[in-house]
Amino acid sequence: MASLTASATPFVVVRPKWYRDGQVVRRRTVTFLQRAFTYIVLIDIAFVFLVPICYILATSLKTSQDLSDPTIVWIPSGFFWINYPLAFFSMAYVKSLTNSLYISLGSAVGQTISCAFVGYGFARIRFPGRDALFALVLFTFLVPPQTIIVPLFILYKNLGWINTYNPFVIPSFFGHGLKGALFVVVFRQFFKTLPWELEEAARIDGASAFGTWWRIMVPLAMPAVVVVFLFSVVWHWNDFFEPFIYLNRMEYFTLPMRLSVLSPSLDTATGGQASELFNEALVMAAVFLVILPPLSIYLFTQRFFVESIDRTGLVE
Amino acid sequence: MKVAVARREVDQLVPEPRRRRMSLTTQRMFEGYFFVSPWIVGFLVFLLWPLFQSLFLSFNELQATSLTDLKWKGIDNYKEAFVIDARFLPKLWQTLRNNLLDVPVIMIFSLFSAILANQKIKGVIGFRAVFFLPLVIGSAQVIKQLFAQGVGGATLTQGVNIQELVFEYIGPDAAAGVSDLLNRLLFVLWKTGVQMLIFLAGLNSVSPVLYEAARVDGATDWDRFWKVTLPLLSPVILVNLVYTIVDSFTDTFNSVLEYIQMTAFAGGFRLGYAAALGWIYFVVVFVVLFLVVRVTNRYVFYAGDRSG
Numbered sequence: 285m286a287s288l289t290a291s292a293t294p295f296v297v298v299r300p301k302w303y304r305d306g307q308v309v310r311r312r313t314v315t316f317l318q319r320a321f322t323y324i325v326l327i328d329i330a331f332v333f334l335v336p337i338c339y340i341l342a343t344s345l346k347t348s349q350d351l352s353d354p355t356i357v358w359i360p361s362g363f364f365w366i367n368y369p370l371a372f373f374s375m376a377y378v379k380s381l382t383n384s385l386y387i388s389l390g391s392a393v394g395q396t397i398s399c400a401f402v403g404y405g406f407a408r409i410r411f412p413g414r415d416a417l418f419a420l421v422l423f424t425f426l427v428p429p430q431t432i433i434v435p436l437f438i439l440y441k442n443l444g445w446i447n448t449y450n451p452f453v454i455p456s457f458f459g460h461g462l463k464g465a466l467f468v469v470v471f472r473q474f475f476k477t478l479p480w481e482l483e484e485a486a487r488i489d490g491a492s493a494f495g496t497w498w499r500i501m502v503p504l505a506m507p508a509v510v511v512v513f514l515f516s517v518v519w520h521w522n523d524f525f526e527p528f529i530y531l532n533r534m535e536y537f538t539l540p541m542r543l544s545v546l547s548p549s550l551d552t553a554t555g556g557q558a559s560e561l562f563n564e565a566l567v568m569a570a571v572f573l574v575i576l577p578p579l580s581i582y583l584f585t586q587r588f589f590v591e592s593i594d595r596t597g598l599v600e
Numbered sequence: 601m602k603v604a605v606a607r608r609e610v611d612q613l614v615p616e617p618r619r620r621r622m623s624l625t626t627q628r629m630f631e632g633y634f635f636v637s638p639w640i641v642g643f644l645v646f647l648l649w650p651l652f653q654s655l656f657l658s659f660n661e662l663q664a665t666s667l668t669d670l671k672w673k674g675i676d677n678y679k680e681a682f683v684i685d686a687r688f689l690p691k692l693w694q695t696l697r698n699n700l701l702d703v704p705v706i707m708i709f710s711l712f713s714a715i716l717a718n719q720k721i722k723g724v725i726g727f728r729a730v731f732f733l734p735l736v737i738g739s740a741q742v743i744k745q746l747f748a749q750g751v752g753g754a755t756l757t758q759g760v761n762i763q764e765l766v767f768e769y770i771g772p773d774a775a776a777g778v779s780d781l782l783n784r785l786l787f788v789l790w791k792t793g794v795q796m797l798i799f800l801a802g803l804n805s806v807s808p809v810l811y812e813a814a815r816v817d818g819a820t821d822w823d824r825f826w827k828v829t830l831p832l833l834s835p836v837i838l839v840n841l842v843y844t845i846v847d848s849f850t851d852t853f854n855s856v857l858e859y860i861q862m863t864a865f866a867g868g869f870r871l872g873y874a875a876a877l878g879w880i881y882f883v884v885v886f887v888v889l890f891l892v893v894r895v896t897n898r899y900v901f902y903a904g905d906r907s908g
Contacts, residue, residue, distance in 0.1 A: 322719055329713050330730045332789050398638050405635025424647050428850045430860045431878035434871045435653035458642025493631040522739035540741040571745050575737040582736040586729045
């Protein structure tokens with residue numbers, strides 16, 4: 285990486301001072317204007333992504349008078365914190381957070397291991413029917429989950445998996461689950477970029493195929509492992525469609541699912557006072573509490589997201 | 601003589617591998633199947649079998665209340681979807697139209713922001729981090745709540761009445777589509793995270809040598825975008841296009857999918873009919889994808905791969 289940036293830096297040409305009168309000075313103004321323009325557009329785009337978050341934060345601190353006052357849009361008249369504890373308790377925050385963690389961490393671990401395993405097979409080992417099988421992997425990506433949801437529901441119901449986390453975690457260990465095909469592709473592309481020598485050396489020294497994968501290739505694939513794990517966690521965290529089908533008892537609800545039953549659960553939490561307390565501000569406080577965990581993980585791991593595809597060599 | 605003895609001793613020390621007979625190719629073949637076997641098992645159990653079963657169910661009547669009570673209906677479910685059901689076709693049409701509007705917006709916006717985020721200027725890493733925020737917190741439920749509160753086009757187009765302008769200059773039909781898009785614009789733009797990542801990687805893989813050569817030949821930045829960046833990026837654009845189409849058609853924030861879910865689980869409990877709707881939707885998505893790939897592939901430039 286370092287050598288790449290170094291080679292991309294243009295040579296510094298020292299010119300006599302008079303040379304600046306003509307061409308060079310004009311060019312410099314243009315680049316300054318260009319740069320200013322670039323920043324303005326970058327800020328504009330950033331605005332698109334920051335506005336909803338600002339809106340969530342601002343609204344969550346409003347009183348009900350503020351909400352009905354059209355002059356108050358962004359800055360509430362005071363910090364009205366009470367919505368946060370209310371949302372916290374009516375969502376059964378700790379319980380739902382644990383549920384969300386079970387699903388996203390369990391599935392992410394499963395998908396990372398299994399997709400690395402399968403992706404290695406597709407990337408490095410030649411066997412009859414490999415390309416046809418890989419075409420099937422791409423095909424699975426195209427099937428909308430809604431098309432197969434009914435038989436899956438029946439299958440899981442017969443297995444007694446409804447209201448458990450098995451429908452999410454078990455398919456992940458087979459390289460399926462939410463966007464599993466995509467992760468297989470990511471690992472395949474990554475393993476394809478690695479040099480053959482280490483692997484061959486390991487095989488000549490008598491390592492088994494599994495041993496080579498586990499001891500040599502997986503440690504080398506750490507960048508891809510991190511990326512797949514993080515994406516898997518985030519996508520499972522935000523997933524909504526499947527949890528809503530397989531989990532229908534409130535004590536198993538994930539955090540985002542809780543948003544849809546906010547009003548009735550507030551009613552039970554406060555003993556029937558929801559009609560007075562429930563308003564937009566409370567909903568936004570709840571929304572903020574829901575996005576808080578992924579947001580805080582993102583603050584520490586954003587480097588991996590930003591660099592992810594560079595690191596995995598997905599585009600080659 | 602001595603050598604022979606040593607040879608024999610070595611032979612005794614090294615145990616004969618038991619599976620000597622198997623050729624290396626066969627061995628590699630088994631290894632290959634060993635590695636992909638979990639996926640194949642998963643494919644059979646969690647995809648292929650459900651897919652066929654769903655096709656079978658779509659010709660039957662099945663209530664969620666009693667899962668064993670199957671009744672053969674032939675193509676009645678499909679007939680119902682196209683002829684009797686007054687809600688399905690409009691929803692399907694609406695989804696198709698929305699996605700046809702959304703996909704280009706997502707593609708252009710993400711390419712545009714990826715190019716900007718690829719500039720070598722100070723603080724660009726910070727901007728990138730902001731651009732990928734929706735990827736992390738763009739949960740369907742969160743978006744639904746925001747949408748319900750009207751955080752849509754209004755916050756973006758404050759003061760400019762675009763809908764009226766379009767109505768005046770282009771016509772009422774276009775105005776309806778545009779206003780619909782504007783209302784969803786913020787959320788459409790919020791679906792650009794992955795696309796932006798893929799474009800960024802694609803932009804990084806374009807060799808700086810080509811830009812240098814174009815510059816020497818007197819190409820402006822504008823020329824270089826159209827003549828160098830875009831052709832070299834075209835395979836990435838195709839990948840992104842497919843991803844975007846699949847992603848928007850499987851998005852939960854989508855009236856057909858909501859309707860299927862409702863038919864099957866919330867209120868309707870008509871599993872057979874829901875399976876039929878699911879299959880119709882799948883075929884529609886597949887046809888759209890096929891057409892798009894077929895048409896786009898003609899314009900894709902594979903550097904070095906193809907001669908013509």
